[in-house]
Every structure is written in structure tokens, then in C-alpha cells.
Amino acid sequence: MLTTFNNMVKIEQFPTKKTSVYFCCAFLLFSACSTVVCNANDSASDDDATEAVIIHEAEGRVKVGLAKEKPTWDPRGYILFCPCMGRFGNQAEHYVGTLAFAKALDRTLVLAPFRTYQNVGFEDYFLVEPLKQYHRVISMGDFMEYLAPQHWPVGKRRGYCYMQVNSESVCDLKAGNPFGPFWDGFHIDFDETLKFELPIYAQDGNLPQNKQIKAAWDERFPVDEHPVLALRGAPAPFPMLEVNRQIQQYFHWAPGIFAEAKGYMDQMFKGEKYVAIHLRTGIDWERACRDVAGIRRYMASPQCHELDKEATNREMCYPSVKHVLEHTRNALQKIGAKQLFIATDKHSYEEEFKRDLKSLKVSVHRLSSDLPMIDLVIMGEADFFIGNCVSSFSSFVKRYRDARNKPSTFWNRALDDPMTSIGEYVAYKRT
Incomplete structure (x- = not known):
């Protein structure tokens, strides 16, 4: 807890295993930046001690945190x-x-x-x-x-x-x-x-x-x-x-990125269910998908088809606009969502979606292509996700969702395809 009184700052209760730390610092006496580091070690051993840091700067700003523990050498290499x-x-x-x-x-x-x-x-x-x-x-x-x-x-x-x-x-x-x-x-x-x-x-x-x-x-x-x-x-x-x-289950977003994405999600979806889709529509991707038919393993394609039974095809890699509209509409209706989020490297088909989904009263959203990491968070948190089977960008989202038991599929795959629809890995609930 941080309280101020008589030009003082009091920082209370930074718990360690055996003790709590109490500090006070007269910070208005200084106009330049300064740092005070204190260590409380009342009845705790050296291993239990926690350093608390008060960093107070110009313009009346105060930062409080715990001192960083210096790493020790690992003899295992x-x-x-x-x-x-x-x-x-x-x-x-x-x-x-x-x-x-x-x-x-x-x-x-x-x-x-x-x-x-x-x-x-x-x-x-x-x-x-x-x-x-x-x-x-x-x-x-x-x-x-x-x-x-x-x-x-x-x-x-x-x-x-x-x-x-x-x-x-x-x-x-x-x-x-x-x-x-x-x-x-x-x-x-x-x-x-x-x-x-x-x-x-x-x-x-x-x-x-x-x-x-x-x-x-x-x-x-x-x-x-x-x-x-x-x-x-x-x-x-x-x-x-x-x-x-x-192993993807151990990748958790940094608070800053997640908070920024959460701000966009609150603004766009207002707490309602939404479907997120990933489109690769740039000219480089179109060329990459031109001759993909018949190739068993192509970039990230093993994530969505059994290599010994099915080859990659163009619809997996560069689906037609017609298929994208139909597949997305079916997903929205399946989960009863009225919000659609589009992440893309080029063409979003936003106007086509607005016309096609007008009767369903679905709101269509997308962000600037300059925010790919925010796109990843939003797609990962969606109520349903449709990705590009060949794209490693989609693959990251799919692994993230698998670890949290969130439903997903890909272009040219059934919405309830048992290989793609529900993550098969350990569920993780974000705290």
C-alpha cells in the first residue's frame, strides 16, 4: 500500500516468506532523480530477505517495486x-x-x-x-x-x-x-x-x-x-x-501487450462473443500458394491434415472469397456471435463481409496491419477462430488456443473437424 502524509511516502507490507517490509522516505526534499534501496531482514534468513526499491523522480512521480535478484551461474551450461x-x-x-x-x-x-x-x-x-x-x-x-x-x-x-x-x-x-x-x-x-x-x-x-x-x-x-x-x-x-x-502452454503474454489488446477488445466487442479469422492475402502469399496442390508438407500445413492421408491444397493456403464468406458466416451462426474480427496482412474483404453479414446484424472489425502482436492476442482470446492452415502465424494462435481448450478450425476444414476444432492439450485458465 502507498500512502502520503506530511511530504512523506510510506510503503507498507511487501511480504516475504517470514517478514513484511516498512519504509518511509522524504521525497519532496529532492528535485533530481534519486533511488533508495532498503532491505528488511527482521527475523528472516538471508534466503528469505526481500529488497524493496523506492525510485522517486522529477515531476513528482514515484515508482515502487522489488529489487531484481541477480542470477547465479548454472554449472550445467x-x-x-x-x-x-x-x-x-x-x-x-x-x-x-x-x-x-x-x-x-x-x-x-x-x-x-x-x-x-x-x-x-x-x-x-x-x-x-x-x-x-x-x-x-x-x-x-x-x-x-x-x-x-x-x-x-x-x-x-x-x-x-x-x-x-x-x-x-x-x-x-x-x-x-x-x-x-x-x-x-x-x-x-x-x-x-x-x-x-x-x-x-x-x-x-x-x-x-x-x-x-x-x-x-x-x-x-x-x-x-x-x-x-x-x-x-x-x-x-x-x-x-x-x-x-x-510447450506453447508456457507462453503467457506480457501484461503490457495483453492490456493493450484487452482495451481494443472492450472497445470493439463490448463483452459480446466474437469470431476471429486470419487471412493471408498479400501478393507474396498468393504466389506461395499458386503451386501448392499435391504437396504433402508445406510450411505449417501439418497442423491441420494428416500427411499420410491428405495433401495440401490451394483452398487451405489461399481460400476463395466465396469460401471465406461462407465459412465465417457458418461459424458466427454456430456460436451465436454478432462480432467479427479480421486479422490480415493485406486484403480484409471488410466490405464484402459487411454486405454478406448485414442480415445477421454482425459488426465487422479490424485493426491496422502495424499491430500484429495485438492481432495475435485478440485471435487467441476469441470465442471461435478460423486460421490459415499453412501459416505459422495462424499456427501460433492455434497452439495458444489448444493450450486453453478454445475451439478453432481452418479454411477448407469443417467447423467441427475433430483434428482441428478443440485443443487436445492441457487447458490453462488465465489468472
């Missing part, structure tokens, strides 16, 4: 990687697979930033703590600030490339964009590079296989000699392995 393939959807699939890989090797995963035209910190998009329920992780910023100076210092930084060991190809972790700018964002240069040909596709829960993967890596790169494995790319396949999809 670390994995760094560059999530440098494609846009967010591809990077997210690689992230899931890399978590499985880090767990298989029993090394702490350093949470690399996502890559747009710049580095965007993992914690800017997602909470870090929930991932620790799956495996040990640390943010890239914390690793470089607190651990790298002593344990991975300049002059002793190795990089590792997956390529034929005896090939003439050069292992250069910083060649090209986005690889160079990614590492430069943390002022990382490599003093030595090593090639490897080792298994990298870990399967969550497959203990025998993961044990073999760990043994191969430990033999080639023992942790006492190679405590930090900085990999040029992600040690994971695209499209991702289906067995790893359930």
Missing part, C-alpha cells in the same frame, strides 16, 4: 541461439523446438530477442516466469549483464554452426542480415567458431531419444570445456514437430 528465420510465426515455432532441445541437453536456455527490423526482447512479448515451469531460462539481457562478463568474457567466445565438419564452408555466425545485427545488438563478436553435425531435433517427452541427443552433445562439447553453446540458428525444425506443440 547455457544455450544461446539466433531466431533469425522468417517473421514472428516462424521464430515462435523455432522457439518451441529450442526449448525442447535445451531441456534435452539440460542446459539453461538464454531467451533470445525476437527479430523484426531490430531486436525485440522476449520479455517485451511474453512473461519469463511461466517458462520456468517447463525448463530453466534466463533473459538475454540478464545473461549478458550479470553472467557473461565473468563466465563468457570477450576473448573467449565461441560460436557453433550446424554444417558438414569437413566442408569448405565457413562458420560465420554474423554473416548477413539478420544474423549480424542480432549479435551486434549485444556487442557480441566470436573469437572462435566450430562446426558440428549432431542431432538437434528434440522431442518433448521422448526420454530415450533425448538421452541419446544429450550423450552425443556431451561427448563432442563437454560442459566444462564448452559452458556456453552459441548457435548460429535455432536447433529446431520448421515446421515444428507436432509432439512439441504442447
Whole structure:
């Protein structure tokens, strides 16, 4: 609780395991920024102590929070990687697979930033703590600030490339964009590079296989000699392995992003049920889907069809306007929704929807294409979702919804298709 009296600030009851902390600070005596850090340790042990921080700034603003606990070195080793393939959807699939890989090797995963035209910190998009329920992780910023100076210092930084060991190809972790700018964002240069040909596709829960993967890596790169494995790319396949999809349940949105999306949802839907759809209609996507018919595995397509029974087709990849309108109308009627949200990279068919849904009195909404992360949140929270089977962007939404037992389907799939309609993974209720 924060109270003010007689030009004082009193911060009360920051509970630790055994004690509460009480502070007061005369803050109006200062006009410049200052910081006061206090530690309460009445009857608690050092392990139980909690630092409280009062940061008071100019213009009368006061920030209160808990001091950040400095990370300690993990003797089991670390994995760094560059999530440098494609846009967010591809990077997210690689992230899931890399978590499985880090767990298989029993090394702490350093949470690399996502890559747009710049580095965007993992914690800017997602909470870090929930991932620790799956495996040990640390943010890239914390690793470089607190651990790298002593344990991975300049002059002793190795990089590792997956390529034929005896090939003439050069292992250069910083060649090209986005690889160079990614590492430069943390002022990382490599003093030595090593090639490897080792298994990298870990399967969550497959203990025998993961044990073999760990043994191969430990033999080639023992942790006492190679405590930090900085990999040029992600040690994971695209499209991702289906067995790893359930790892998505540990990805929880950062409060800032979720709050911003919630503001849009409240404004648009006013608490009513809504259907969200994802359309890929840009010219690049149209070209990518032109000759897709007959291909068994195409980008993220394994998420919506059985590879040994059915090939990808154009309607899965680039559905006709007629099919989009009909499928969406059926979904709205099925759940009794009067609100439609459209996320798209180009053409939204908004006017077509308004004409087609006028008799149903459905309101049609979309946001700027400059807000893709907000689109992801809104699609993930919808009462029903229709995605693009081939798109990794849709795949992220589908995995998010599967983990929360929310119904979904895809273009050219039945609304109640047992393979796509209800998530098969552990349900999670947002608190």
C-alpha cells in the first residue's frame, strides 16, 4: 500500500516468506532523480530477505517495486541461439523446438530477442516466469549483464554452426542480415567458431531419444570445456514437430501487450462473443500458394491434415472469397456471435463481409496491419477462430488456443473437424 502524509511516502507490507517490509522516505526534499534501496531482514534468513526499491523522480512521480535478484551461474551450461528465420510465426515455432532441445541437453536456455527490423526482447512479448515451469531460462539481457562478463568474457567466445565438419564452408555466425545485427545488438563478436553435425531435433517427452541427443552433445562439447553453446540458428525444425506443440502452454503474454489488446477488445466487442479469422492475402502469399496442390508438407500445413492421408491444397493456403464468406458466416451462426474480427496482412474483404453479414446484424472489425502482436492476442482470446492452415502465424494462435481448450478450425476444414476444432492439450485458465 502507498500512502502520503506530511511530504512523506510510506510503503507498507511487501511480504516475504517470514517478514513484511516498512519504509518511509522524504521525497519532496529532492528535485533530481534519486533511488533508495532498503532491505528488511527482521527475523528472516538471508534466503528469505526481500529488497524493496523506492525510485522517486522529477515531476513528482514515484515508482515502487522489488529489487531484481541477480542470477547465479548454472554449472550445467547455457544455450544461446539466433531466431533469425522468417517473421514472428516462424521464430515462435523455432522457439518451441529450442526449448525442447535445451531441456534435452539440460542446459539453461538464454531467451533470445525476437527479430523484426531490430531486436525485440522476449520479455517485451511474453512473461519469463511461466517458462520456468517447463525448463530453466534466463533473459538475454540478464545473461549478458550479470553472467557473461565473468563466465563468457570477450576473448573467449565461441560460436557453433550446424554444417558438414569437413566442408569448405565457413562458420560465420554474423554473416548477413539478420544474423549480424542480432549479435551486434549485444556487442557480441566470436573469437572462435566450430562446426558440428549432431542431432538437434528434440522431442518433448521422448526420454530415450533425448538421452541419446544429450550423450552425443556431451561427448563432442563437454560442459566444462564448452559452458556456453552459441548457435548460429535455432536447433529446431520448421515446421515444428507436432509432439512439441504442447510447450506453447508456457507462453503467457506480457501484461503490457495483453492490456493493450484487452482495451481494443472492450472497445470493439463490448463483452459480446466474437469470431476471429486470419487471412493471408498479400501478393507474396498468393504466389506461395499458386503451386501448392499435391504437396504433402508445406510450411505449417501439418497442423491441420494428416500427411499420410491428405495433401495440401490451394483452398487451405489461399481460400476463395466465396469460401471465406461462407465459412465465417457458418461459424458466427454456430456460436451465436454478432462480432467479427479480421486479422490480415493485406486484403480484409471488410466490405464484402459487411454486405454478406448485414442480415445477421454482425459488426465487422479490424485493426491496422502495424499491430500484429495485438492481432495475435485478440485471435487467441476469441470465442471461435478460423486460421490459415499453412501459416505459422495462424499456427501460433492455434497452439495458444489448444493450450486453453478454445475451439478453432481452418479454411477448407469443417467447423467441427475433430483434428482441428478443440485443443487436445492441457487447458490453462488465465489468472
